[in-house]
Amino acid sequence: MIMNPKIQVFKHVLVLALFLSFQNIKAQSDPSGEKRVTGTIAFKNATITTSPGKTIPNSTVLIKNGLIEAIGTNITIPKEAQVILADSLFIYPGFIDGASSAGVGKFADPEKPANFNPANPPDEMAGITPWRNVIDVFDNKNNQINDWRKSGFTIAQLIPDGGMISGKTAVVVFGNQSSTNILSQNSALSVKFQGARGSSRVYPGTPLGVMAKFRDVYKNTELASRHSKLFASNSGLNRPEINKTYEALYPVVDKNIPVLFEVSDDIEIRRALSLQKENGFRLVLLGGSNFEKVINEIKSSNAQVLLSLKLPDDKVTKAKMEELSEEMQARTKRIQEAYQSQLKQASYLESAGIPFGFTSSGSKSGDTFKNLRLMVENGLSENAALAALTINTATILGIQKYAGTLEKGKLANMIILTAPLLDEETQIKHVVADGYIFDYEVKAKKNGNGDKNGNNGAMAIDGFWEYTSDTPAGSSSGTLEIKKEGDSFKGTITYDNPGGSGKASSEMKNITLSGSNLSFSFDVAAGGMSLVVNVSGEVNGDRLTGNLSLSEYGSFPMNATKKPKSF
Incomplete structure (x- = not known):
């Protein structure tokens, strides 16, 4: 033969x-992760944190065909497995971004109709486009995806760009570019206190106008939904008119998906909570500040929170007060107090017992670990920080059955570090997303x-x-x-x-x-x-x-x- x-x-x-020892799949840094070396991969003898507060030393995680096959200290490794010796490495669940714009483009602006009335514009001109699907403008080959994956993020909820009701979100995994990487579509409705195309001349052009318009659209959607259901099960009723705005909002009024409401401060938080109390929809607060002023209201509403990883610039904290006038000293002191308060926002939520996740919205990928350490230095516990990056966000997005922790049967999404998560010297050596390994350069000290x-x-x-x-x-x-x-x-x-x-x-x-x-x-x-x-x-x-x-x-x-x- x-x-x-x-x-x-x-x-x-x-x-x-x-x-x-096979610390890298390739000899050089390989952020492409273009293919699995084998369908079965084992990271051997690592320190593995499977969920916040649960760490197993000298343990092995076995991955097979994109899923976690086993985790423990006595794992039998198949002969065909690619073995990566990880004795000095630390493994955590992959981070999950609660609201991301990575790879998300912009929808085309609508054309202004000839008979345009700024007091009563068409929905698209008013920034009301709930039928839009963010996947339609998503590019999974965009470099921003690698930037965030390099910072440990393996899954993200994508939010569309637009006006007061910009469209539906989607959840994707930052895996191989040959796949669509879509985990779910139309998973939430994105809303913000932004007037029609940012103009005060077109209704709704103010935050109060947005609130009034939202109430109007929501109530009309409830009526349209009720009419549609009655027409489908009864005779003798006039047929309902088809309205794509209302139809796109049916999952919201039926409480099948939440409203992801972008807020900036405690005033906008109160406004969003007021709309929720009136209408009863599921609410997720995106961004925000001054949470300490509205803690009780948030708890009583059962609203969920996605806190921004963005922190303000610390230059003001280094100002030489003695060189400033009395007026400037007072102003600088107020800014410094606001800066310190922002660093404590995560700890306020943790102390109040409000589970929260993190969003990359407005932040830079390279600041992730630095900002996490700042939050921990200002009262946030390490377990709560990890929970906000993983299982809490998974729960908010409704994907906790297959993401957020390292368990048998869940998606193989994890980060492999050279030191514990919040150690100042820690570096990401590998990221596993959807079972694909992405390698990153570790700088020698x-x-x-x-x-x-x-x-x-x-x-x-x-x-x-x-x-x-x-x-x-x-x-x-x-x-x-x-x-x-x-x-x-x-x-x-x-x-x-x-x-x-x-x-x-x-x-x-x-x-x-x-x-x-x-x-x-x-x-x-x-x-x-x-x-x-x-x-x-x-x-x-x-x-x-x-x-x-x-x-x-x-x-x-x-x-x-x-x-x-x-x-």
Whole structure:
């Protein structure tokens, strides 16, 4: 029987496997996550926080076909699994964004009718477009998605841009670009206290006008819904007129979806709560400030809250008061007090027992961890911070059955960090979204005993190494020689020649040492094919332990030992 050339090459290539713990799927930072290396992935021996307050040390999470297969300390890892050694890493549920504009475009502006009356404009001109679906203007290849995923977000509720009733939201996962990534559509109605196209000359042009118009539209929707249901079950009734505004609002008056009401302060919070009390719809407050002034009203209404991750600029806190006039000192003091109050908003909600989630609305992706730490420094507990990023938001969005915690059967969405969540030195190394792994560069820390790569005596990789590899093709061995050149490295690897007997060699590319984690890649040409082998691992003195990744076939363990140079 003639062996398939590809399989024959694979058998020979497997002996190339070096040492290295599989901390990365690819040798370099890979934010693309274009494909799963295998359908089964295991992060082994990590510190795993499955939900707020529940952490399992030295544990393994097994992922299969985009779902969590198992979590625990005694997990049997299938032979076909891609194993990622995560001894020094920390795993948390992926963050969930309660209201995001990532990848969301704008709807086309409506044309003004010839007989336009600003006192009684058509719904579209009045900013009333509940029939719009945000998915219609969503681009899942937009760079903003990677920016937020790089900050730990794996799921987001998308909100449409528009007027007072801008349209319906959707929930998406930040997974592979080849998928639509849609988890649910028409999941909430987006509303704000914004006049018609931002103009005070067109009704409703003021917040009070918005309230009056909302009441009018809501009551007419209730009447239209009642008429439609009676007509469907009775004879002798006039047929109802079809109105796309009212029909789009039926799920709201039937309480099947909530109203996501954007608010800025306690005044707008009270206005939104007043509309809810009058009409009885489900309410989610988006954004907001001065919550301490309306805590009781929020609790009695059972409204839910999505608090913005955005915090005000702290420049005013550094003002030199003695250089200011008396009037400016008083004004600056008020601004400083408002700044301190904003830092405490999350702690006010936690103290009042109001479960809340977070929204990225108005904030920058790069500020996520910094702002979380500021909130914790101002009274928010770490467990509440994690809950707001995960299970609380999942519950508000109605997706808690398959997201928000790390459990068997839930979507494989998680972040893998180099340190605990709120540690100042923590960095995101991997993000798993929908079972796809996205890798991000981890910057080495400077220290007094080494160079900018973090090298010291225990992690000097330059020299001569011998490795062994155990694969389905059998046990094999080879050598590795690494030379340090300035702040970078060059190297050569030898392996069993895929074309026949003896050894072959290849240049090691993209050699990167980050702390104790080493990664690189090399090319193998055999059987008319060119294959790229990606390796990475843990350096511990003169030992290297880890795996090699061959994207089409999975990963396999290897071990190496540093030896005195003998040639």
